[in-house]
Amino acid sequence: MRVSFPHMGVLTLAMKSLFERLGQECLVAPPVTQKTVALGSKHSPELACFPFKATLGTMIECLELGADTIVMATSNGNCRLGFYWPAQQVILRNLGYDFLMLPINYDSPLGFLAEFKRFGGGSSWPRVLAAFLFGLRKLLAFEEIEAISMRTRARERTRGDSTKAYRTALRILDKVTSPGELGAARRKAVRRMREIEVVSDRKVPRVKVIGEAFMLMESSLNFQLQNTLGEMGVEVERSYWLGQRIMRAIRLDRAGRKHAKWVEREAYPYMRYPDLCTGSQSIGEAIVAAKEGYDGVVLLMPFTCAPEVLAQSLASRVTREYDIPILPVAIDEHSDSGGLRTRLEAYTDLLKLR
Numbered sequence: 488m489r490v491s492f493p494h495m496g497v498l499t500l501a502m503k504s505l506f507e508r509l510g511q512e513c514l515v516a517p518p519v520t521q522k523t524v525a526l527g528s529k530h531s532p533e534l535a536c537f538p539f540k541a542t543l544g545t546m547i548e549c550l551e552l553g554a555d556t557i558v559m560a561t562s563n564g565n566c567r568l569g570f571y572w573p574a575q576q577v578i579l580r581n582l583g584y585d586f587l588m589l590p591i592n593y594d595s596p597l598g599f600l601a602e603f604k605r606f607g608g609g610s611s612w613p614r615v616l617a618a619f620l621f622g623l624r625k626l627l628a629f630e631e632i633e634a635i636s637m638r639t640r641a642r643e644r645t646r647g648d649s650t651k652a653y654r655t656a657l658r659i660l661d662k663v664t665s666p667g668e669l670g671a672a673r674r675k676a677v678r679r680m681r682e683i684e685v686v687s688d689r690k691v692p693r694v695k696v697i698g699e700a701f702m703l704m705e706s707s708l709n710f711q712l713q714n715t716l717g718e719m720g721v722e723v724e725r726s727y728w729l730g731q732r733i734m735r736a737i738r739l740d741r742a743g744r745k746h747a748k749w750v751e752r753e754a755y756p757y758m759r760y761p762d763l764c765t766g767s768q769s770i771g772e773a774i775v776a777a778k779e780g781y782d783g784v785v786l787l788m789p790f791t792c793a794p795e796v797l798a799q800s801l802a803s804r805v806t807r808e809y810d811i812p813i814l815p816v817a818i819d820e821h822s823d824s825g826g827l828r829t830r831l832e833a834y835t836d837l838l839k840l841r
């Protein structure tokens with residue numbers, strides 16, 4: 488078995504560790520480029536949402552490189568994610584690829600553990616559980632250092648320090664192959680991040696980036712939006728951290744569950760959908776961000792994403808009622824970094840003026 492999966496930020500590295508612990512050969516997909524997106528778009532229905540096209544492009548690249556198994560996330564949510572893997576499977580088979588598709592439903596922790604067990608080729612339950620916990624701990628550590636870099640970048644004394652430290656810390660964690668080494672590596676990585684010299688009294692605007700999960704996590708698709716905002720002198724926080732989301736699903740994150748309830752309550756007067764709808768989460772997150780004292784919100788949405796388009800249609804009402812500027816950013820295969828940069832510059836100027 489040569490397993491591969493589409494890129495989704497640092498989850499890619501955590502998944503690699505998990506599968507290697509299960510004794511599988513892992514092919515890490517090449518970085519997502521314009522070529523990847525063009526390849527996926529060429530074989531996708533025109534109005535499929537953008538992550539569908541990007542993940543399909545990655546799958547084709549992986550299969551061309553020799554992968555024979557593709558792992559793809561799915562969910563019970565009321566949007567199109569649940570249709571991704573069956574549709575992608577049909578498209579890829581029609582293109583002549585012979586492979587095994589493994590959907591992993593992240594809304595059902597027991598279900599995805601069972602998938603990993605099946606995938607682990609007869610691994611015992613303790614081994615599957617240990618591999619899963621190792622992957623999860625790694626994911627949480629990766630996300631911890633990413634969150635630190637998002638806070639320090641706007642205040643770093645020397646431009647580029649946070650990015651440099653983040654890359655080093657990422658390498659420290661990525662090298663870990665056994666659970667026993669992880670604690671020490673995590674401390675070392677966090678220490679490396681704490682070494683970044685910052686101007687602590689520099690006043691900077693704080694922005695929360697909200698929206699569709701895949702676009703939030705995969706920086707190659709959002710044109711490194713977090714880094715760009717940081718370099719423009721904005722402290723960034725993100726509404727979606729997959730590690731926390733999994734912790735919440737397995738009932739180990741009380742604070743996260745409380746926050747999710749708060750988000751749901753705030754969204755309810757605007758969008759009465761179950762909390763699985765990412766659009767209502769975005770509206771709730773924007774209101775919570777206003778109440779938490781953030782200076783602005785960036786709403787990241789893939790083109791043709793119905794839940795986020797609904798959220799966008801309500802964004803101006805939230806801005807009016809909660810006095811928080813919301814910048815909607817729609818991204819598709821025709822977007823370019825230059826256009827986005829100009830919009831972010833204008834937006835950060837506005838925040839600094841406020």
Ligand code: SF4
Nearest residue numbers: 536566567568792793
């Ligand atoms: S949230 Fe939007 S972009 Fe993501 S799968 Fe659902 S419809 Fe598509």
